[in-house]
Amino acid sequence: MLTKVTPRSDLLMFVLFTLAILAMPLWLAPIGAGYPDLLQKFAIFGLFALGFNILFGLTGYLSFGHAVFLGVGSYAAVWSFKLLGMNPLPALLFSVVFSALFALAIGFISLRRSGIYFSILTLAFAQMSYNLAYSVLTPITNGETGLRVLQSDPRLLDGSGSDTGPLISRLFGIEMTGYSGFYFCAVLLIVGFYISQRIFRSPFGMMLRAVKSNQNRMSYTGLNTRPYTLAAFVISGVFAGVAGGLLAVTDPLAGAERMQWTASGEVVLMTILGGAGTLLGPILGAGLIKYFENIFSAYNEQTLHAIFSFLPDVIEAPVVSIAGLFVGEGWHLTLGLLFMVVVIFLPGGIMEGLNRISKIFSRSKPKPKFTSSSQSAAAAE
Amino acid sequence: MEILNVSNVNKRFGGLKALDEVNLSVEQGHVHAIIGPNGAGKSTLLNCFVGRLIPDSGSVTFLGKDLIGAKPHEINQIGVSRVFQTPEIFGDLTLLDNIMIPTLAKRDGAFSLNAWARVDGLGEIRDKALHMLEDVGLAEKKGMIADSLSRGDKRRLELAMCLVQDPKLLLLDEPTAGMSRADTNNTIDLLKRIGERGITKIVIEHDMHVVFSLASKISVLAQGTVIAEGKPEDIKGDPRVQEAYLGGAHV
Numbered sequence: 167m168l169t170k171v172t173p174r175s176d177l178l179m180f181v182l183f184t185l186a187i188l189a190m191p192l193w194l195a196p197i198g199a200g201y202p203d204l205l206q207k208f209a210i211f212g213l214f215a216l217g218f219n220i221l222f223g224l225t226g227y228l229s230f231g232h233a234v235f236l237g238v239g240s241y242a243a244v245w246s247f248k249l250l251g252m253n254p255l256p257a258l259l260f261s262v263v264f265s266a267l268f269a270l271a272i273g274f275i276s277l278r279r280s281g282i283y284f285s286i287l288t289l290a291f292a293q294m295s296y297n298l299a300y301s302v303l304t305p306i307t308n309g310e311t312g313l314r315v316l317q318s319d320p321r322l323l324d325g326s327g328s329d330t331g332p333l334i335s336r337l338f339g340i341e342m343t344g345y346s347g348f349y350f351c352a353v354l355l356i357v358g359f360y361i362s363q364r365i366f367r368s369p370f371g372m373m374l375r376a377v378k379s380n381q382n383r384m385s386y387t388g389l390n391t392r393p394y395t396l397a398a399f400v401i402s403g404v405f406a407g408v409a410g411g412l413l414a415v416t417d418p419l420a421g422a423e424r425m426q427w428t429a430s431g432e433v434v435l436m437t438i439l440g441g442a443g444t445l446l447g448p449i450l451g452a453g454l455i456k457y458f459e460n461i462f463s464a465y466n467e468q469t470l471h472a473i474f475s476f477l478p479d480v481i482e483a484p485v486v487s488i489a490g491l492f493v494g495e496g497w498h499l500t501l502g503l504l505f506m507v508v509v510i511f512l513p514g515g516i517m518e519g520l521n522r523i524s525k526i527f528s529r530s531k532p533k534p535k536f537t538s539s540s541q542s543a544a545a546a547e
Numbered sequence: 548m549e550i551l552n553v554s555n556v557n558k559r560f561g562g563l564k565a566l567d568e569v570n571l572s573v574e575q576g577h578v579h580a581i582i583g584p585n586g587a588g589k590s591t592l593l594n595c596f597v598g599r600l601i602p603d604s605g606s607v608t609f610l611g612k613d614l615i616g617a618k619p620h621e622i623n624q625i626g627v628s629r630v631f632q633t634p635e636i637f638g639d640l641t642l643l644d645n646i647m648i649p650t651l652a653k654r655d656g657a658f659s660l661n662a663w664a665r666v667d668g669l670g671e672i673r674d675k676a677l678h679m680l681e682d683v684g685l686a687e688k689k690g691m692i693a694d695s696l697s698r699g700d701k702r703r704l705e706l707a708m709c710l711v712q713d714p715k716l717l718l719l720d721e722p723t724a725g726m727s728r729a730d731t732n733n734t735i736d737l738l739k740r741i742g743e744r745g746i747t748k749i750v751i752e753h754d755m756h757v758v759f760s761l762a763s764k765i766s767v768l769a770q771g772t773v774i775a776e777g778k779p780e781d782i783k784g785d786p787r788v789q790e791a792y793l794g795g796a797h798v
Contacts, residue, residue, distance in 0.1 A: 370662040376648050379637040387649045388623035390657040
């Protein structure tokens, strides 16, 4: 059952989302995820997936090279640090401008095709950018070493040399590391969520869903699909660019590996795992994957022995060796299993699971009066 | 007044001559039926009107504007809508969305970056769409997902999507194919009612019952050429038409 979407319900959703994000250090602490480095990643990759979802979730175009915008955003931000100083605001402005330009160029060409051909084109562009960043573009990207800020850089607004300490991004004197770094990222995630929510509810968003549904009918209805898909591509590219910029803000360096296809694949996983086409799903997916990456990969044989120490030795040894496959270096295996389970049993991702659970609860309760939803409730969010 | 002019249109698919020097003139306000045996080139001709196919030679003009080489969305924006043989609808959107999208396309043009407005704030567009759904008898199903409709309802939905744009010319490709007799009669009534709005229509149809209850002029197409043209009563008795249909039956 779809509940009615109104400006009020959206406002409520936005307020709850904001509170949940800002309170993350509190409610994530009990599961061992309440430390700033991981929280920053939640916010940054949440933003990345949120933007990816505007393209993939609404229009159905599966970009397999979205990490290129993450990389471009990072490089642009580091260049802003080098040229203008360590303020994160011009850095993010650089990220936005350059990722938008890249998205415009790559989108313009890739969107000439759809389906698998579109995916392959975006993948090709991303791998091309990755290889260029490693080789011929070394003067700009500093190749394998990665781009970093040096004491000798001009930094026009800070004035170079005035600062001999470690080069950390500062907003009005506040260092963009630790919790303050997290809150800076969190604010941008919240802004991103608001924009995404507006797009989902707008006529523009409805047209993007129409692209996914039937492009043929769309053009015979007098709508030009190309600018719609290109606009969605550029918007989602800019989200990725800002996410890349934030990676550089919290840790001022940029490397080519950020553009590798594995990074592009990761955002696809995040979005599908959480629920493509839903507002919250991609953020949940991003959080879950980053959580697994950090928590499960930190387990080792000692911690497993500690966990299973209650078992008799004969059983403990095989249990530990089997469980050992799924943690540490093997955390990808856990992720793969989880992904398979979700795709097979919950094609709509975690959000579909949550919806099913809430349905069970609403059935057991006495039914509140359900007027037929006059709102074109797009997807259950 | 002439609304659509087709002159000397040719179209080849490899060795097959699908359209051979086709000439057609459609008058404003008329219901012009195009009939003919299977493979006569009826759908090919329609595809040349909406930008799906480009003829090899000849010209197609709509209210004096050249349609050849124009994109489908441009042709729709100047007032030509089309109903397809298999309904083309937005299958995973609600019926209301299905109607609101063409209504918006009519108001805002081929592209509008309307990302800050809210769909639930579009009162006027919504009212117009609801009205349209009432007209075709689908108002109660407005919140349903379009793919869950029956085939007959899908056709009515598609027709509503075209009508809500107040087209100047409506192209109907076998609007009753695969429908029961009752559904067919409903559709005929619906088409007659919209006829009162003065929309010019071109209908491709196999069902002679439909053709003779709607059309004010009929062109008979066989093997890519127009073999007869005239009022329904003239066409009924024309030996060439009977020949074409019977001849088609042997092959």
